[in-house]
Amino acid sequence: LQPVPSIDQLNSQHVHWQAGSRIDLESTVAWLLANGFHNTSAVQLPGEFSHRGGILDIYSPEWESPVRIELWDDEIESIRQFDLVSQRSLSNLSEISMSSMRSYRKGDAYLTDYFETDDCTLLVEMGAIDLQGREYLKRSAEFEKCHGLRDVIKRLTEQRCLLLNALGPGDLGRVYRFKTESVDRFHGSMEQVRSEIAALPETHEVAIACTTAAEAERLFEVLREDPIVDRNRLTFVLGYLSSGFHWVDQQSVVLSLGEVFRRSQIRRKKSIKHKGKALDSFTDLSSGDLVVHLAHGIGRYRGLELLDKDGHVEEHLVVEFHGGTKVFVPATRIDLVQKYIGGKKSRPPLARIGGKTWVKHKRAAELAVKDMAAEMLELQAARLARPGISFKRDSHWQMEFDASFPYEETPDQATAIDAIKQDMETSRPMDRLLCGDVGFGKTEVAMRAAFKAIDSGYQVAVMVPTTVLAEQHYISFVQRMAQFPIDVGRLSRFASTAEQKEVLAGLESGGVDIVVGTHRVASKDVKFSNLGLVIIDEEQRFGVEVKERLKSLQSNVELLTLSATPIPRTLHMSLVGVRDISNLETPPEDRLAVETRVVRFQEELIREAIYRELNRGGQIYFIHNRVHDIDQIAAKIQQIAPEARIRIGHGQMHESDLEQVMLDFVQHRCDILVATTIVENGLDIPNANTIFVNEANRYGLADLHQLRGRVGRYKHRAYCYMLIDPNLHVTPDAARRLHAIEEYSQMGAGFAIAMRDLEIRGAGNLLGSQQSGHIAAVGYEFYCHLLENAVRHLKKQPPKLAIDVEIELPGEAFLPDDYIPDIRAKIDCYRRLTRLETFEDIEVMRQELTDRFGKLPMPVLRLLELAALKLEATIWQLSAIQLEGGFLSLKYTNPSRIEQLARQTNGALRIADHESAYVTVEEGMDDPDRVLPWVKSVLQLS
Template identity: 35%
Template sequence: KKGKALVVAPTFMKGESFWRDLQSMGEEAVLLPERELLSSGFYGGSREIFFERAEVLEKVLRSDATLVVSIKSLAQPVLQAKYWKALRLTFDLNTSMPLEEVTEHLVALGYERSYTTEKVGDFSLRGDILDVFVPGEEYPFRIEFFGDELDSLRLFDPLTQSSVETVHQVVIGAASESMMVKGLEAFPVRSAYEQYAARGLSEDLVKFGGFEQLLFLEESECMTRLEDIYEDFLLRLQSGVEEETQAAEAAHSLLSPEKLRQMIGHVPTLRFSRFHRGGADINLNGSLLPEYKGNFSHLAQALRERKLQGFRQMILIGEKDDILEDFLRGEELFVTRRETQVAEGEIRLVQGHLGMGFLEESEKIALYTRREIFGYARTKARRHFGENTRPIDSFFDLKPGDYVVHVHHGIGKYLGLTQREVDGVMGDYLSIEYKDSDHLMIPTHSLHLIQRYLGSDARTVSLSKLGGKDWQRKKERAQKSIDDMAHELLDLYARRSAEKGFAFGEDTPWQREFEMDFPFEETPDQLRCVEELKADMEKSEPMDRLLCGDVGFGKTEVALRGVFKAAMQSKQSLILVPTTVLAQQHYENIRERFMHYPIKVEMLSRLRTAKERTQILKDVASGAVDVVVGTHMALGKNVTFHDLGLLVIDEEQRFGVAHKEKIRKMKLGVDTLSMSATPIPRTLHMSLGSIRDLSILNDPPKDRYPIQTYITAMDDGILREAVLREVERGGQVYYIYNRIEDMERVLERLRRLLPEIRISYVHGRMNERQLEDTMLAFRAGESDVLLSTTLIETGMDIANVNTILIENAQ
């Protein structure tokens, strides 16, 4: 049946998987993120979530796209569609509207006024020029007025401020669901959803989007989950966190299971279920395929057997899966890439993505995806807002009054952005003030000549004189100091570079297969750093490279590709880490990554018994062990490597002086990769000066939301809800309290406030064994909350911890 469709999944993750499949099959579909608010009176939503929801709901109103939601989102009413349409702004060259009225309207739509328009949801006004960044648009709009008349419309690049293209019409929809509806201006934004629902201004999603049919994925699971969500919602309202009037208003912001059933009762519905008690209208007799988990030989055998049985077999592949085709051809399996109908006994390679394959015996059809072939589904990251943001050293972080340094003219004071006409052409210029009130106007296309002033005390800054020689003399003195230090350090490292190392060969087919096994999409920085690492390893000079990147940016994966390359040349690798917990974490991750390859991985730490350590040392000396993960124990006199080819040091700055001296001796003639999120100044300076090679991971994974940080007064209601929300979605929590003397008191308070939550604690005065045992137990999921001092910064990476509460953060 033709008609606008709404798809409902039990959870957001299952909905996201189905949405990806719809997109892969060419269907126009949008995914609505779940709305999360704390009911304790504290605003706890994510700015990025608001923008994504606003973009999706606008698309629902303007198109016939299929909407995919979780059951939780379906039960959350939204502001009536008529308000979205009435508040929407449309501009063309015939528009006439006072600028003051436009800015008021943008604020009502949820946009935030800022000095420059850099991020989604921002708008700025300079004279008669209005810039606004609309959710869903790649570039912000620049709208120029002449009085109340609109003069020009164009897109511009926020990085360079240059125009991208001229447009004839601009439609500005909501930036947030929390729009300023007439009569509710006095209410805080965080309670807008509740106010809409309580005053009859909201409606269900089915009515909002005019959906003509519903598709339920696992309806029984959906309704069971909604019952749990609603029961917990009522418990929170009755817990005394909310005042009585607030609780009454909040109760309207989530539909009960009974009301939701009534809401969808009149809509034609298709229900999908794995199990059905009665007779189904449609029976699909397919079954799941086994997972081959990277074992191409078993896959080839299954393909061969089904080919003989006359199955039509299709393999969905990605852009980087050419190695699979090469392997199958090597197994004398003929595969095709045609676009005609698949014939009996044919094996067809098709570029695309689905979350899971299937086997249909009666129709003799088999569809294989990455999940069956490799044991996981590699997905392309969903675009999140924030990709157009810039690093902190961007010029547009400057504000009038900040000091800047011009490469030719020296230190000046930034006064702001202004427009000037030069040779009949209007342009944007930066106004810089110098000594004696001299001014320099710099066009925006010359931004590369300017940097922010980074001196320690801006109050003592002396402005340079335009045209004077003082700035030139300062540059010459600085250059001499740099030359002297460089000479000293270069002499130190020249002795190391004179050593001859091992030149690794080019990548093997297994190397390409191993890299293809990575279950995530690499960032551009990761791919660049891997190439830099391999290029160094293939040289005869010993590598000495520093890899810098924030936590979670993928440093370990870069290192593992180097470790794998070393193993392919029968060279051993040592991965040094500062703590036992980190050693255990690396050991487990590396074993999982190498499980399909004949590479033996061992760990040297106190978690091994004396007997196990003795055997490991023998295997390391004989070459039976390929990769060793170890703490300072791996630097002992009794540790002898058969043929060490690569040394990877994680957080080198955390090792002691004696350990660093042993590391320095070990480095001679061995390729070395140091990894750190926070390198010590000397190490970083040597890398920036090209004495040590430097690779930087600037890009976070594209599917990671920015961290949301909130500062509030101590509130037991907020604390309890933040912990419960995280634990209910399967996560864990850090609670940071940095006074060991009072930790027992804080622990008792947390246990009274959260009796149903498992809480453990650690601090620096515990003995090492007890501390590490507690942290390992927390990592294994044996407790929900870890009360700790700041010692957790020592590199323990637990992906399941998504919330951190810091008491007395000052």
């Protein structure tokens, strides 16, 4: 019924390239920008592209991996898939095709225009099609031009057509009748399914339809010991089936997973796996950013500058301190400078060179992290000293429960599940933190752990911070556990007094296996028969008293804590061996595809967007962050969409009233929620896929990112409308923010901006608020460095030190602007050059630079050679290599090593004093091309 773009329109938004063909690079880049792709320094996510010289990287959402196109002039020399994390090429392709990222423009063509002559159309239940078509046309008449129903059906039936009707078709030509029966008798427990299959005659075949290969493998694992599989009477087929059937004539039974696992199957198209990029330190320095210099303190980064020191040309970071004092840091020592991240409100003064404030802050932070690391290790030791619960290995029931998960686990989920199960099976008490955004699959991981505990005879307590969230978790647990003999209870304000009494009695007697609730679960009147696992969602949102009560609950139980705040990789790594952390970083399908538009407030546009969402059975957020006129806004929305069920929610409502509004929205008893930003971020509402943010110019970029993140978590295309008052003049700052939110995908380059506050919040959540001041004083990255070394010291491990060898030799050694034009990519490469620890690392870096940016120019080759020389210098324990006057000067830290080197040079190397040695320079060593090989020969290197 809906008009679609014509074939010509579609072709104009589609491209196809082959190796060996010619393309115009400028027009290709223009096409990418016009069709919704974002130009970034390094491709990380679907919808991005990067252009460097003759290399074009593109990541289309249609592909499993991004693609690198290398050009020679205007000819495509090669097309290669490459890895997101390493940015290295993987395999060659002969050709690629891709489509626009933008929604297709409306057209007036018919869907049947795309059908081939010999295509066959399947029409199921013509009566229902006719009825639904009429209803749709009635609903959409006001805002959407549609084709006529009779016209569409005529076009469909003019071609090859097959009509399926349960009650017979009337007089429509040739009629075929299939004798089929329902398979209701299979619909029960797994045991019932087994016995029904076993009772079928020998001649019958049985097929189970699975939506993914992984699902089929899991089911086979559950059934492989069963005789029905041994007799080869059971097969698995890939495909979606809403319900099974018994085809009597063909002696075949086909079952859906709904029959096998007694649940409705969730149809899900095969997802393209887009790897998640781990949250790392922020290296994208921009001029004007605050930085932390490890020796001098907090300064302001002022850009990169080339300096020539006695023929040694190198790039330097310019850092400005108090009073305008500037320090030039060689780019090869970029490890001395870190981006300052200290929280939203942290605006520290610039440090005074030679002042005592920085030393004082650094010392205070060092003492704080030592105390905290010691406390964490003491807690860990105390935990390890007491016996934990050794839960039994996965049983047949556990395998059955795992197999009934309707999706394929993400790699991160699978890793987290394995780690948690291993924790639970050992006698070491589990205390694991599971981090991941809403919709990333934390609840399923927690359910696997809960089932394992119950299967071993223990009870499980699940605590969440709010009543609405408790209700949502309760429903999820009840539905997920429905086919197993597991009793799930709830303790929250939504449970009646009688129900709560029953749950309390069941917990004490052992009749209730899982209790889901708010802080009520930690009340003194809650007594467990055999508690084995406590699952806490967002622990930092509970008060001190509740936490103290939780500690007494946890004395002899396993603990799994869930957090929706991502834990930064730097902090994660610094806590290895102290706190067990699992990160879910793989984004769910279509999470990245929120279509964002910044528009003036127009009733017609809002009406069209609302009805598009309502017509697909969805729900809508309308965010208006002023309480005094929120009722007027809701009334206006009601005028625009009279049929919509609208509720209002804001922070000045009574708590129980707000809870009821949120619950109505969660349970789809209303269509549009007009609310302030009080709307809980933790709620998982797959049906809500359109959000309006009114007066979007009033919000910060991070807030806009978080608001947009509430939609687009599931398979439907999600829409975000940033609305601006039609009569308002938008300030340049607000315009830049709105442009950024529109241009960048949710987890693209703009994601780093929104994540900055989240990273600090993540650190505060994990380490405690008392550490936030120290993070603000010394910066987040340096704090993590101090913490890591404090942990290493307490565990009697050597501190982690950077390779620090100062080398000054004639010649140019830097990354030229025309080789790596993007400043962020360049700084990232410099930072990685300082982290090279082996000669293999250097070779990998050499190959990667060639792969990503093209043939290495001489200054880059020398930079890599100097990196290799630095590694060799560490073998001899040298701290500096300099060419001064007619001598090569070597500073050393180990006398025995320098004596050994002197012997190997047959006296050419002479020891001057307790810290330096020298070699007389051969003639012609002022030539940069000759000096490096000669220095290598002095150090006896090949």
